[in-house]
Amino acid sequence: MDYNIIRVARVTMNVTDLNAAKDFYVNALGFIETESTNEYMALRGLEEHVHHSLLLRKADKPGVHALGYKVWEESDLEKLEQFFQTRGSRTAWLEKGAQPGVGRALRAEDVSGIPVEFFAEMDGAERCLQKYDLYRGARVQRIDHVNCMVPDVEGAVKFYTEELGFRVSEYTATEEDRTWAAWLHRKPTVHDVAFMNGEGPRLHHVGFWLSDPMSLIHCCDVMASMGYADNIERGPGRHGLSNAFFLYVRDPDGNRIELYNGDYLTSDPDFKPVKWDINDPRRQTFWGHKAPDSWFNEAVSFLDIETGAEVAKKQPLLAQRKPDFVT
Amino acid sequence: MDYNIIRVARVTMNVTDLNAAKDFYVNALGFIETESTNEYMALRGLEEHVHHSLLLRKADKPGVHALGYKVWEESDLEKLEQFFQTRGSRTAWLEKGAQPGVGRALRAEDVSGIPVEFFAEMDGAERCLQKYDLYRGARVQRIDHVNCMVPDVEGAVKFYTEELGFRVSEYTATEEDRTWAAWLHRKPTVHDVAFMNGEGPRLHHVGFWLSDPMSLIHCCDVMASMGYADNIERGPGRHGLSNAFFLYVRDPDGNRIELYNGDYLTSDPDFKPVKWDINDPRRQTFWGHKAPDSWFNEAVSFLDIETGAEVAKKQPLLAQRKPDFVT
Amino acid sequence: MDYNIIRVARVTMNVTDLNAAKDFYVNALGFIETESTNEYMALRGLEEHVHHSLLLRKADKPGVHALGYKVWEESDLEKLEQFFQTRGSRTAWLEKGAQPGVGRALRAEDVSGIPVEFFAEMDGAERCLQKYDLYRGARVQRIDHVNCMVPDVEGAVKFYTEELGFRVSEYTATEEDRTWAAWLHRKPTVHDVAFMNGEGPRLHHVGFWLSDPMSLIHCCDVMASMGYADNIERGPGRHGLSNAFFLYVRDPDGNRIELYNGDYLTSDPDFKPVKWDINDPRRQTFWGHKAPDSWFNEAVSFLDIETGAEVAKKQPLLAQRKPDFVT
Amino acid sequence: MDYNIIRVARVTMNVTDLNAAKDFYVNALGFIETESTNEYMALRGLEEHVHHSLLLRKADKPGVHALGYKVWEESDLEKLEQFFQTRGSRTAWLEKGAQPGVGRALRAEDVSGIPVEFFAEMDGAERCLQKYDLYRGARVQRIDHVNCMVPDVEGAVKFYTEELGFRVSEYTATEEDRTWAAWLHRKPTVHDVAFMNGEGPRLHHVGFWLSDPMSLIHCCDVMASMGYADNIERGPGRHGLSNAFFLYVRDPDGNRIELYNGDYLTSDPDFKPVKWDINDPRRQTFWGHKAPDSWFNEAVSFLDIETGAEVAKKQPLLAQRKPDFVT
Structure with missing residues (x-):
């Protein structure tokens, strides 16, 4: 179906x-x-x-x-x-x-x-793609993906691929060949949604697409100028996984936003998902930088679709919470 | 179907x-x-x-x-x-x-x-996306589209949309509201194929995707260094139509290649095709530069699928061959 | 002295x-x-x-x-x-x-x-170098040079080098080895002032330094968005001479501004001035583009230091007004 | 003199x-x-x-x-x-x-x-500035500066400014208003030489100028592709001090190289040196990142001009070895 x-x-x-x-x-x-x-x-x-x-x-x-x-x-x-x-x-x-x-x-x-x-339906709005005089900061172009921490990544992948028709582009495996994280897509980019092993469900970040790498660098400068240097959590850097040129920032409430440029086309059914060893340092950051602990530990709760109360969280199935090289 | x-x-x-x-x-x-x-x-x-x-x-x-x-x-x-x-x-x-x-x-x-x-099937090959030490020149990432001159653009659009399931992202209309050119896609980018009014059928160019705008600038420098300055036909510039940051180059045989960065996501069925007036100078080149005559006049013949002979060409249905502002 | x-x-x-x-x-x-x-x-x-x-x-x-x-x-x-x-x-x-x-x-x-x-003295003002949230358009950093059309380039070069202590970084020579244009500096960049053979004296343009090439590309987009596409006269391109990545724009009164990035260090007394043949297409535009006639013909008058009247102009000593390849 | x-x-x-x-x-x-x-x-x-x-x-x-x-x-x-x-x-x-x-x-x-x-004299060599087909990695353009750890920064500044004619562009002061570090120049950029408080004398790094920020990003990718990710010590980032967009890499022997783009013109005698508080986080990294300990602790010995033996090192006069915010 x-x-x-x-x-x-x-x-x-x-x-x-x-x-x-x-x-x-x-x-x-x-x-x-x-x-x-x-x-x-x-x-x-x-x-x-x-x-x-x-x-x-x-x-x-x-x-x-x-x-x-x-x-x-x-x-x-x-x-x-x-x-x-x-x-x-x-x-x-x-x-x-x-x-x-x-x-x-x-x-x-x-x-x-x-x-x-x-x-299926949303009101239209003026596209500002060619209103370059309105471009500011990171020049955010569009939503790209969401990334969630869940206790059972393999269960989530099975659900999204077998039931909802998503496909896996890349994934991270433990030494025992268990899926520790996975990137899944419907549109032919690296992902619409990703799942990482962790206490959850929690929203780790929302990713937005940028038009070019220099917009990301400029955003760092603008954020620092405006007093938001402490809101830059990680990056700029290159993910090995997805090849994204990334910057993670936290909004004033701690919600995490990824600014993202890089990616590649995943349209072909014979594209074989790229497998990464969780302890390969180039997976997380191609250039070898470590991510801060906050990036692994902090995420935002989901709210119940009826009551609005926080959705109960569970501990992850896989023991390892972050790569070995992050001490 | x-x-x-x-x-x-x-x-x-x-x-x-x-x-x-x-x-x-x-x-x-x-x-x-x-x-x-x-x-x-x-x-x-x-x-x-x-x-x-x-x-x-x-x-x-x-x-x-x-x-x-x-x-x-x-x-x-x-x-x-x-x-x-x-x-x-x-x-x-x-x-x-x-x-x-x-x-x-x-x-x-x-x-x-x-x-x-x-x-449906092609042999695999090593992806070099993260072999950055192999990056040279324009750092071509992937094929993006083909662009053809045809005598009857409206007929071609009808065929590709109604029979083969393509969708129109943008199009150019004459004063009489006839479709002078159209950009059609299957993958959710601006196009897989475009048709322009002209003697044809002929292949106008093949477009390749670049990862970022600076790779296009660097390619100009590399081409000039190597003695290929005369092979740069048009650009760098910005198309109003498609928002592409473009460079048109001719290979030693005159085949035209577009190096292309920009684009946007066209996945949504309620995305309304963008209409451009053929005589709007910003359509062809957002920055107002004129394209050289060669860009409008020269294209390559197709070969018969059985005999290999050149496919017969016809004169275009619409009289106007290029925008008014290109004198 | x-x-x-x-x-x-x-x-x-x-x-x-x-x-x-x-x-x-x-x-x-x-x-x-x-x-x-x-x-x-x-x-x-x-x-x-x-x-x-x-x-x-x-x-x-x-x-x-x-x-x-x-x-x-x-x-x-x-x-x-x-x-x-x-x-x-x-x-x-x-x-x-x-x-x-x-x-x-x-x-x-x-x-x-x-x-x-x-x-020797000018009032101070706040440096905005690190106020990145104020960056707009081309993000102009500082004045770099002025470029003048004069009837006797060799006389001007002699005056500035022998009397005022300027040094030549690059120059253009005719077939008869006459100096057709010259770039002179006091600060160790390619130039503070340049002279080109032409009716004059007239101010050809004022050049401003940009921090990076992408700011120049962004400026083209911003200008087009704001309705200034017709004010883009030439470029973006690379000068062979000076290695500048350039854009020439005209203000609403026709005054010509060069946005400029590239350059190199000219501090050393043993740096030998780079000589270019006026008819070498790579001199004017490394990538082979021709400059429009307006770029060769139009410039602004100087005003008398006492009366404010226009300074009288003379015809140039050298016959050739522009390179051969600009037809 | x-x-x-x-x-x-x-x-x-x-x-x-x-x-x-x-x-x-x-x-x-x-x-x-x-x-x-x-x-x-x-x-x-x-x-x-x-x-x-x-x-x-x-x-x-x-x-x-x-x-x-x-x-x-x-x-x-x-x-x-x-x-x-x-x-x-x-x-x-x-x-x-x-x-x-x-x-x-x-x-x-x-x-x-x-x-x-x-x-005063060095043999000439071919300038490759416009041989863009030879550009690789970070596309290093020229030497920009050296940075040394010395026990007595104020003494060094006095020597270079009062005796050798250098000028200070920026400096870092402790709470007691002692000069903890200083940037000095002869050519009108931010520096030819900088001194930082520390055990010394030792060479901290040699800085090389890049033509543009994207070359620095590309160098990270190239280094990672070639297996040099561990040689990236710090950055990419923006120094508050000097406004440099920087990357510190270590060669296979641990010698530290800074790849550097940004800077500004320091030609004017009335340019007032920029003062930074050592504990202002934006001084070291405008974007707020901390530098690794190795960056503060490791440097290379100098060799005696006659014997070639290591020059004896002394402990620094000022107690503070690194900013407070680097824990």
Whole structure:
């Protein structure tokens, strides 16, 4: 069964201060603000033709409401409802208008307990791709992927590939050949979603695509100029895995954003997933730098699709929490 | 009917001197040479995991044997054979091994008389994406698209969209709202194939993707250093249409190659094709530069799928051959 | 005699509309505005620690008041006054405060009739080098050089090298080995001032240094977005001569600005000036592009140091006005 | 007294394996090899018009023979000899030909015991600035500066500014307003030589200028591809001090090389030295990253100008060895 999932398309998450978030996301990172109220702010990248890819909701503390995937057409939503109900997942509908700019949406829980959302329709918005005079900071172009820590990566991979039609581009294996992390895609890039072994489910980061490597360097300079040097957590560097030129930054509430350039085309069914040894230093950082502990330990809780309470977390199945070379 | 065409994947064309071609494509542009004989040279980009995307055949004069598209699986080829035969097109099979590195391939003629080829299988090759010490010249990453001059662009667009499942990302319209040029894709980039109004069918250029804009600038410098300044035909510049940062170069036989960086994601079915007025100067070159006449007038003949003779050309349906602002 | 000239430091020239100039220089090119009135606007680059490097004066038509050179100390000005008077040049003093931000200044006429100015003191201003959040457009860093058309290049070179202590870094020679153009420096870059054979004296352009090549590419995009595509006259390209990565733009009044990155260190007395044949296509544009006729024909008049009237122009000594390959 | 020192121009130091050094400096970093024997290798950057800027001598262990400064003319050498002898420093002459490519050279000891060398003449070599097809790795352009750890920074600054005519561009002060580090220049860039408080005298690093920031990023990728990831010690990052975009790498013998782009013009006598608080995190790394301990602790010994034995080291006058924020 093919549910015609096109790509990861939006994330809804909390921030505690919308003004602080605006300064960070719009002025420092270069997002375009589509719309704001006292309750939320809708942000899109420069090339995005839709209302938003990041919806920030004002709340008392961080938390992720849903990871949203765009499907081809409305009827795919009914098929997905049936699929999730057959599996015993709770589901919930958000009618058109319940969320700013978003059409009818189906929420459900994936195999790891992550709140996922599917929708076919979103309001349009002006594409600013060629409004270069609006380019600021990192010049964020579009949402690229989400990355989650889950207790059972192999279970998550099986669910997304066998049930939802994702394909694996690259993965990390332990010495016992267990899958420690995996990168999965629907659109033919390295990923729409990745899973890493860890206490979870938690959202590790949301990745946004940049047009070129110099925009990432410039963003470091802009962040430092604006007083955000402490919000740069890791990078700039090159991931061996995915070949991404990356920068990880933390927003004022600690939500982690990856600025990302590199990637490659994964369209071909005979492309063989790239396997990496977890203890190969070039996997994490091609140039050999170690990631800070915070990058391995800190992530954001998901919120229940009905109650809004934090989704319960479990300890990971695999013992190793980070590579050997990170001491 | 969906024939599961994934993407444009290879071009087979003639050169008159394989050594001259090697210096140009490998040393100046940075292709990886997979294999060479006295009769052909197979080239791939740095990220390509397959035998080649450009097959150059030694011949007395230029000519394009086929534009090759990769399909999902072997059974798609039979469906395509039936489709083309139903339409009255001649078809021809090249068995596995008949072409270096390529599995069984179906050749046919598209609605404009262009020799097209479909195949599901190609030999693998080492991906050099992370062999940065091999990076040279433009650091060509992968094939991106082909661009053809045809007499009836609207007919070609109808054929590719209604019969073969391509979608239009952008198009150019005349004052009478006739489609003068169109960019069509299967993979979610701006295009796999584009058609422009002109005497044809002829191959205008093959486009290759670069990882970043500075590689394009460096390629200009390398070409000039090596004595290839006269082979730079147009650019560097920015296309309004497609937002590509481009450079057009001519190989020693006059075959035109576009080096290309920019693009954007076209995955969404509700993405509305971008319409450009042919006489909008920013369409052709966002920065306002005029293209040289050679760019509008010169292109390479296609060769018959059975006889190898040049495919007959027709005059274009639309009178205007180039934009008003190019005098 | 050494007059301790440090570098070219400022240009004072007319514009007809200060608001139009502000949009162009500040919003599109990225200059910092130090100060403005109804009569003038003082602009500086991001790294400049002084009041301005470009002073735009409101006037009815274009014209250049003076090319300003910074000297080591006040006493150098008296020595220069004596030098110019000995040579029969008129001189004029502008007391401190007569020009915004500038200390006492000596004006005189060089051998070609160009109004030159010398000063030791200028008011300080905040350096914005590390205020990356202020970076816009081309991110102009500092003034680099001026380029003038003069009727007698060899006479100008003799005057600047033998009398004022400049050194030649590169020059262009005709077939008869006459110097057609020359690049001269005091600071150890390729030039502070260049002279080209042509009707003159006229100011051809003022060159500003950029921090990196991508800022130049971004400026093209920003200019096009803002409607300034027609103000891009030439480039981006690479000069063979000087190795500059260049862009020539025209301000709303037609004053020509070069955005410039590349250069090299010319500090050593045993560095031999690089000689170029005027008809070597790589001299003008390393990548082989032709310059438009406007680039060879159009330049701005200088104004008399006393009367403010246009300085009389003469026809050039050498017949050839532009390279052979520019038809 | 002005000794007409132009710039730092060469460093002579030991490596234990010339083949390993060649792979590192030529293949990975992109130096041009001028000449090699079993005993030494002479390297230059792409824009350098002279025999070498780095002379590597085969030896049993690391050690730095001399930091070499170019002076304007031969007679400056006699003046320098007299100066050093008056101060009680030993001096030694190396006649022309005693060192490959170098004319007559005077060696002496500076106030910190560092072996310095002065020369006016060096053999010429082909400039490869526009041989872009030879560009590899970091595309090293030219020598920029040397950086030394010395026990008494204030003494060194006094010596170089008051006796040898250097000027300070930036400096780091402790809470007690003692100078902890200083950057000094003769050519109008941020520095020719810098001194940092530490056990010494020792050579901390030699800095080489790159043409653009992307060359530095590419060098990281090339080094990782070639197995040199462990040789990347620090960066890429931005120094607050000097505004340099930097990368510190260690050669196979541990000699530290800085790849450097950024800088600014320091020609003006009224440019006020920039003062930084040692504990301002933005001083060391504008983006907030900490430097590794090895960067603060490890440096290379100098060798006696007569005996070749290691120059004795002293403990630093100021207690603080590194910034507070580096724990």
